[in-house]
Amino acid sequence: METVRTQLWTACAGAALLVGSAATAQTFGPSTYVQTSNSPFSVLDFTGGYFHLEDFEDGLLNTPGASVLGGTVVGPSIFTDSVDADDGFIDGLGQQGHSYISNGFELEFVFNDAILGNYPTHVGIVWTDVGNVVGDVFGVSLVEVYAFDPDGITIGFISSMVGDGRIDGTTADDRFFGFEHAGGIASLLLVMPNSEDWEVDHLQYGYVPEPATLALLGISIVCLRRRR
Numbered sequence: 001m002e003t004v005r006t007q008l009w010t011a012c013a014g015a016a017l018l019v020g021s022a023a024t025a026q027t028f029g030p031s032t033y034v035q036t037s038n039s040p041f042s043v044l045d046f047t048g049g050y051f052h053l054e055d056f057e058d059g060l061l062n063t064p065g066a067s068v069l070g071g072t073v074v075g076p077s078i079f080t081d082s083v084d085a086d087d088g089f090i091d092g093l094g095q096q097g098h099s100y101i102s103n104g105f106e107l108e109f110v111f112n113d114a115i116l117g118n119y120p121t122h123v124g125i126v127w128t129d130v131g132n133v134v135g136d137v138f139g140v141s142l143v144e145v146y147a148f149d150p151d152g153i154t155i156g157f158i159s160s161m162v163g164d165g166r167i168d169g170t171t172a173d174d175r176f177f178g179f180e181h182a183g184g185i186a187s188l189l190l191v192m193p194n195s196e197d198w199e200v201d202h203l204q205y206g207y208v209p210e211p212a213t214l215a216l217l218g219i220s221i222v223c224l225r226r227r228r
């Protein structure tokens with residue numbers, strides 16, 4: 001009997017620890033990205049939830065439940081740095097696709113749970129280019145990527161030096177950044193502290209109903225019952 005009680009206590013304590021650790025998002029990247037299949041999310045099963053990917057190829061940010069503060073879509077030009085495959089050819093260039101340019105130091109993508117039904121559990125984006133940089137090498141600079149939960153608390157952070165020193169749509173330097181958080185992600189903030197001239201593409205966000213969360217809830221119910 002003592003053994004069973006000890007095991008149950010261990011399971012309850014473990015469940016409490018797991019619930020506690022869920023306050024921090026899992027991070028993905030920076031990783032190379034030339035097409036949708038390079039996303040770590042492409043292998044996940046979003047059945048019963050949703051998944052949306054905005055590639056800006058229709059000139060608009062119009063996937064459901066997402067909006068942005070700052071920036072604008074840019075169409076094909078020698079300076080445009082879309083994800084490589086968006087123009088139909090994986091050829092090291094994204095000039096013939098569409099991307100999203102910052103026109104400022106920050107870009108924030110915001111998710112609407114009323115439209116989506118649930119905040120996304122997975123959010124990612126592809127950083128594709130930086131041009132003019134203040135006090136640093138042209139075409140190379142620091143990017144900081146933050147994820148916030150529905151209470152506005154920072155739950156994830158990734159930073160990296162990015163860029164290949166070119167502004168003519170080269171894609172070898174394009175990098176995916178992403179987060180996973182079972183408690184939901186309400187917004188994604190990108191900051192380049194030294195540049196107002198940079199691009200992103202392939203905003204993607206999805207919701208996976210969490211079997212792990214359900215299992216933990218089950219354990220919690222058992223724990224509560226045992227305490228009575």
Ligand SMILES: [Ca+2]
Nearest residue numbers: 056058060062
């Ligand atoms: Ca679109």
Ligand SMILES: [Ca+2]
Nearest residue numbers: 084089091093
């Ligand atoms: Ca291309």
Ligand SMILES: [Ca+2]
Nearest residue numbers: 055082086098
């Ligand atoms: Ca694109």
Ligand SMILES: [Ca+2]
Nearest residue numbers: 128170171174
């Ligand atoms: Ca690039």
